[in-house]
Amino acid sequence: MFLEVKNIVKSFHNEAVVRDLNFSLDAHKTLSILGKSGCGKTTMLKIVAGLENADAGTISLGGKNIDNVKPGKRNVVYLYQEDLLFPHLNIFENIAFGLRIKKFPEKEIVEKVNAMVESLELNGQETKMPHQLSGGQRQRVSFGRAIITSPSLLLLDEPFGSLDAGTRQRMQEFFKSLTAKYQITSLFVTHDLKEAILMGDEIAFMQSGRLKVYKDKTDFINDPVTGVQNEIGFWENLIPGKVERETLRK
Amino acid sequence: MKFSWKPFILTLLVVLIVFPFAYMVLLSMASEWRFPDVLPNYFGLRNWTQIFSSETGLISSFVLSIVISLSVAFTSTLSGFLISRSVSYHPRKRLFTLLTYFPYILAPVVFAACLSYFFLMTGLFGSATGVIVAQFMIAFPYALIFFSSFWNERIRQYEELTATLGGNRRQTFLKVLLPLAKGMLLICFFQTFLISWFEYGLTSIIGVGKVQTLTIKVFLFIKEANFYYGALSCCLLIFPPVLLLYINKRYVFNKLI
Incomplete structure (x- = not known):
């Protein structure tokens, strides 16, 4: 299995938030995780991303143990409900951000960003600032900024939660086509039942810190x-x- | 047509606000103006040319004030920005925030008197460095309180996102946090500059008359009943804040609104 999470436990102030978390995921697949607010979904994602330390348990990605690997070195990108575009950068620079901090050559950055802009169907918007885009366009830029860095694993924490119903549906379809095109492995967290069924190749349910992965x-x-x-x-x-x-x- | 008092009241208000400043400029250009003369015996730029003479010491005080205020503003803004992050994310944030208000419980003069022993022992009494340190102790808590509103959940999410995109702490600071906080940094720099620029009590006690900033000089001229030089040094005192206010309005406030 590409991602293997074993016996992860996490507590805050003696309150167990994640209990004995076990699951695995094949490469290029999406596991959608359904759960109500406060059930431990975000903490679980943050542990996988390395933004929180687990009290116990191990995580391996691509056959390598990543328990002691810093977030910046895991090649795991965490996306929030908010698009979190950098307000001081235009669309081109927002998408190029991850490549610039990894010090890619300028020529390669331009080529990759232009190709990504094409994939995101945002041609002609490169020089615009984030506040000039609609909610759906901003979320697409956010995906592009993450995917362009070729992450081993993409973690999505209710990414369509702030969108209206119509935009949300279009974004779900768009995300599915994007993950297929770029062969993304992802964990997709949502509290929307329909979205959980639609988005995942595999599906799981989280309640009171316990995760149950279903066969089908x-x-x-x-x-x-x-x-x-x-x-x-x-x-x-x-x-x-x-x-x-x-x-x-x- | 209905008669309106509004323009007259507005004009009166503008005159009342502008008059002290205009009168100060006029006073700085006058000399030998004694009661009951309606106009001064001399009106011209003689006082202003005296700025450059070493006798008044105004130019050296002006430069010294600029150096002290810039040092205080720069160090307190930068350190306030960095340390406020640690305070805001600390589990005991409320306690630390409460402690930052401590320097404002006491009047600056009393605060300086309490600290004077330590300044004496460290050899900072009567030196510009001592004045910078003393003023920093007032400006730094202000910067801490000022930046506490910046470090919220959204900024933490930006930091975490940058980390997962492969950024280290230095890159996060330079490429994300500094640009996001640019407006607030400039406003804080402006405010702490003003705190230092107009500071009198701390400066007079820690500087013990050896460190003559422009504010100290104004009081000296007034004590000597030298209104013309007092007005002149007040004009100099107002010039840098007005310039900073203009820069802030032109490049910061307009962009924030």
Whole structure:
């Protein structure tokens, strides 16, 4: 397995936030993790990114143990709900940021950024400042800035949480095509049930610091704790018989 | 048409605000102006040309004040920015923030009197370095309090993002934090410069009359009843803050709004 997380435990002030975390993920796959606010999702991602130290457990990436590797050397990029574009840099420089701090040659930076701008469908926007873009465009720049550095693992912490429903749907589709094109391995954290099912090749549910990874999506849908059955029940009450068939078909 | 008092009141207010400054400039250009003369016996640039004579010591005081204020503003802004980060992210942030208010509990003169023993023992009494250190002790807590609002959750996220993108602490500081804080740094520099520039109590006690900044000089002229030189040194005293205010307004405030 490309990413292997074993027996991770983390507490804050004697309160267990992450309990005995175990999961693994193949390269170029996305594991979507569903969980309510405060269930330990963000802490888990921060431990994988090296931004928080685990109390116990080990993480290996690409066959190498990364427990003592600093965040900057892990090649794991963490993306927040906010796009966090640098307000003092234009779109080109925002995307080029990771390459510049890794001291890539100027010619290579220009080539890579131009190709990324093309992939992000942001042609002609390179010289604009972040405040001149829409929420969806800013989030695309944020993805581009992360992906251009060829991260081994991308960690996404509710990246579409601040977008409206329409933009969110477009961004979900866009993200799927982008991960396929650049063969990204990612952990996608969300509290949106539909988004969790749509975005992941594999799916997991986190509750009170414990993570349960499901064999497949049907297994996830049939588990009452995930809330899918409640959701189906809700819609079935409105349109009897139709919803369950359509949800399972997806 | 309805009569309005508004323009008259506004004009009166402008005149009231501008008059002391205009009168000070006029006074700095006058001499031998005795009661009951309506106009001074001499009106010209003679006093201003005297700035460059060593007798008044105004030019040396001006340069010394500039050096002291720039040193205090630079060191307190930079160290305040860096140390406020540690304070803001510390688990005991509230305690440390409370301690930063300590220098303001006492009047600067009392504060200086309390510290004078230590300045005497370290040989800093009566020296420009001593005055810089003393003024730093007032300006630095101000910078700490000023920057505490900068270090919030969003800035921490920027730092973490930069780290995961491969940046080290130096790169994060130079390429992310400094540009993000540019506006606040300039405002803090301006404010701490002003704190130092107009500081009298601390400077007079720690400087013991040997370190004659422009503010000290103004009081000396006034004590000597030399209003013309007093007005002249006040003009000099106002010039750098006005220049800094202009720079701030032109390059900082307009961009922040």
